[in-house]
Amino acid sequence: MNQCEDIIVKCPNPEHTKNVKQVCFDESCKEQRLYCHECIKIGMHVTHLKHQEELPFLFEHISRIEKESDNLINRINKQMDLIYNDFFLLIGGIRSKYQISKQQLLNLNFQQINSFLSQSIHFKQFELTIEKLLQELIKEFQDQIKKLQKDLNLFALDYDQISKSNIEKSEELYEIGYKLYWNDEQIICQLFDDVLL
Known part of the structure; x- marks a missing residue:
């Protein structure tokens, strides 16, 4: 039997008393x-039935x-790698054009x-131009990234945070249970010692 069907x-x-059977x-x-x-009976999703699937399809999706x-x-x-490559080429070009040792200078001809x-x-x-241009490009890039994050609603629901919250709550309950168990164990040991004495 398919695990998704279970x-x-x-x-x-x-x-409603019924379990979920459909996904829109x-x-x-x-x-x-x-x-x-029961939701179908009250008219939910009837205007777009062709977009309805059985629950197991959710997991395929x-x-x-x-x-x-x-x-x-x-x-x-890959796009970022291309940007990094171009960036490092720019840096290498600046170094080769503007950084020259005394010995290298002496090996050059007059021209x-x-x-x-x-x-x-x-x-x-050149320095002023390139710094200004890079600041503008980086700001525009960051603004576009922030816009994408907002458009995708990336921070509205953090599934990992929900899981982390559940884990923390489980750990907290485990600690409480362990302390109760330990206290009960101590009480039982104390009672047992009192009976023996």
């Missing part, structure tokens, strides 16, 4: 996406979205020395 989820509507995948739906047969999001993350990482001096005299203008 999963029982109570209907989110507290007035309509993008424009504003109703509860998990619902039971979750698995597919996980793979797709991993693929997206990999593509984003090369003249070219280096001319470019180094204009370094301050």
Whole structure:
């Protein structure tokens, strides 16, 4: 038997006694996406029946979205790698153009020395231009990342935080239970010692 079929989820509507059987995948739906047969009887989701699936499909959907999001993350990482490569090429270019040792300078011909001096005299203008440009680009990039985070509603519900909260609560209850057990054990030992004396 399929493990997904064994999963029982109570209907989110507290007035309903049935378990969730259907999941709504309509993008424009504003109703509860998990619902039971009682929900259908009262008319929920009847306007978009073609977007309804049985509960086990939810887990297929979750698995597919996980793979797709991993693929997206990999593509984003590749784009960032391209940016890093270009950034390091820029840094290398600045070093090779403006950083020269005394020995390297002495090995240049007069035309090369003249070219280096001319470019180094204009370094301050280059420095101001590149810093201003990079600050603007980085600010725009950060603003776009923040906009994406907001549009994706990334911080509205932190599933890991919910899990962490549940784990912390479980640990807290375990500690309370252990202390109660230990105190009972101590009391029993004390009673046993009193009886023997």
